[in-house]
Amino acid sequence: MSRIIVVTSGKGGVGKTTTTSNLGAALAKQNRSVALIDADFGLRNLDLLLGLEERVVYTAIDVLAGECRLAQALVKDKRLKGLVLLPAAQNRNKESVNPEQMKKIATALAKGYDYILIDCPAGIELGFRNAISAANEALIVTTPEVAAVRDADRVIGLLEAEGVNKISLIVNRVKPLMVEENKMMSVEDVLELLGVPLIGVVPDDEKVIVATNKGEPLVLGEYESVPAQAYSNIARRLEGEKVPFLDLMANQGNLLSRLRRMFGG
Amino acid sequence: MLFPWNNNTDSRNHAKSRLKLIIAHDRASINPDMMEAMREEILDVVARYVEVDREEMQFSLSNDQRMTSLTANLPIRQIKRIGDLQEQLKENKSINLQKIEVVEFDQEAETNAKSK
Numbered sequence: 054m055s056r057i058i059v060v061t062s063g064k065g066g067v068g069k070t071t072t073t074s075n076l077g078a079a080l081a082k083q084n085r086s087v088a089l090i091d092a093d094f095g096l097r098n099l100d101l102l103l104g105l106e107e108r109v110v111y112t113a114i115d116v117l118a119g120e121c122r123l124a125q126a127l128v129k130d131k132r133l134k135g136l137v138l139l140p141a142a143q144n145r146n147k148e149s150v151n152p153e154q155m156k157k158i159a160t161a162l163a164k165g166y167d168y169i170l171i172d173c174p175a176g177i178e179l180g181f182r183n184a185i186s187a188a189n190e191a192l193i194v195t196t197p198e199v200a201a202v203r204d205a206d207r208v209i210g211l212l213e214a215e216g217v218n219k220i221s222l223i224v225n226r227v228k229p230l231m232v233e234e235n236k237m238m239s240v241e242d243v244l245e246l247l248g249v250p251l252i253g254v255v256p257d258d259e260k261v262i263v264a265t266n267k268g269e270p271l272v273l274g275e276y277e278s279v280p281a282q283a284y285s286n287i288a289r290r291l292e293g294e295k296v297p298f299l300d301l302m303a304n305q306g307n308l309l310s311r312l313r314r315m316f317g318g
Numbered sequence: 319m320l321f322p323w324n325n326n327t328d329s330r331n332h333a334k335s336r337l338k339l340i341i342a343h344d345r346a347s348i349n350p351d352m353m354e355a356m357r358e359e360i361l362d363v364v365a366r367y368v369e370v371d372r373e374e375m376q377f378s379l380s381n382d383q384r385m386t387s388l389t390a391n392l393p394i395r396q397i398k399r400i401g402d403l404q405e406q407l408k409e410n411k412s413i414n415l416q417k418i419e420v421v422e423f424d425q426e427a428e429t430n431a432k433s434k
């Protein structure tokens with residue numbers, strides 16, 4: 054049975070699209086077939102993050118209008134066997150699709166792929182309802198900041214009300230040094246507040262931005278960076294493997310911070 | 319100060335305690351006005367039976383995992399006399415006064431009451 058998973062957050066800019074693209078690539082690298090759906094109509098970005106923007110011909114709107122077949126609209130990633138993208142229309146707004154239609158598309162794709170990941174737009178309006186309509190699981194992306202956590206809680210409530218009960222949490226952009234200095238909430242803090250199971254922790258890392266610039270998912274990098282490893286681990290946990298969470302602090306080793314730690318700073 | 323970097327404000331716990339409160343409110347979808355109204359009504363009911371310290375009372379929403387609960391902490395100044403109760407509850411037929419235990423006051427509570 055294939056799994057339809059929506060990647061959502063409530064608050065904008067916390068890393069939904071980054072998560073969708075990197076997790077999709079990580080799953081494909083682990084030999085799963087994956088279809089990514091960009092549900093952010095009017096503000097599509099998933100194609101850019103994947104480096105596939107020049108190969109987009111048709112979009113989900115064309116499929117719905119009967120202008121092309123579903124298979125024709127899918128953009129295949131040449132670097133990763135089994136990874137495809139269904140692009141959103143850029144010149145339309147969110148009102149041009151309804152939840153029923155989104156559900157139809159996602160269910161049709163589910164016949165041919167192990168995973169369907171849906172990149173949800175920010176907010177809790179129609180775009181959100183479209184994106185969650187077909188999902189039976191959700192990944193909540195949040196950062197350890199007050200507004201993001203609050204919105205995440207709201208979205209968890211809405212998902213539960215819609216009967217999406219398999220919900221896991223990804224805490225993105227964690228800054229271990231700030232946490233140690235009690236300037237930022239820890240992953241444990243966020244977990245305690247939100248009360249849903251944790252599936253991933255991704256550090257705030259400039260390599261994420263570099264990868265975005267290149268249009269190259271992190272797991273395709275030459276060596277396995279810490280954020281790449283974080284996404285691979287999420288993919289493995291989705292597959293049911295028990296993988297310990299990364300010790301982000303271990304990678305934070307400048308002299309000053311180590312001294313502070315030694316002196317209980 | 320020996321280690322000046324120790325001197326940072328603890329914004330982590332600040333964030334956490336603010337969120338605890340706001341999330342509990344969001345989940346219960348109770349706005350501050352509703353909270354206030356509810357507080358007053360509950361206090362009125364309780365005040366029929368016991369004298370509560372309105373200054374010291376605490377009334378809050380909190381959550382544990384995904385369960386939200388309302389906690390009222392009402393320090394009791396003194397228990398009312400059965401006579402007072404009878405007086406106040408004249409109209410309220412639903413309460414059977416025979417079943418309410420008569421509580422002995424301690425000396426201090428008595429004096430406090432007189433000195434008012």
Ligand SMILES: Nc1ncnc2c1ncn2[C@@H]1O[C@H](COP(=O)(O)OP(=O)(O)OP(=O)(O)O)[C@@H](O)[C@H]1O
Pocket residue numbers: 062064065066067068069070071072093098173174175225226227255256257258259261262265280
């Ligand atoms: N772990 C990270 N480390 C550093 N930068 C990050 C990380 N995750 C995301 N970013 C950056 O944050 C920005 C927002 O990310 P992204 O577009 O994935 O968010 P989004 O939730 O999809 O936003 P929107 O709500 O607008 O769709 C991007 O510039 C991205 O490069």
Ligand SMILES: [Mg+2]
Pocket residue numbers: 069070071093098172173174
């Ligand atoms: Mg996005």
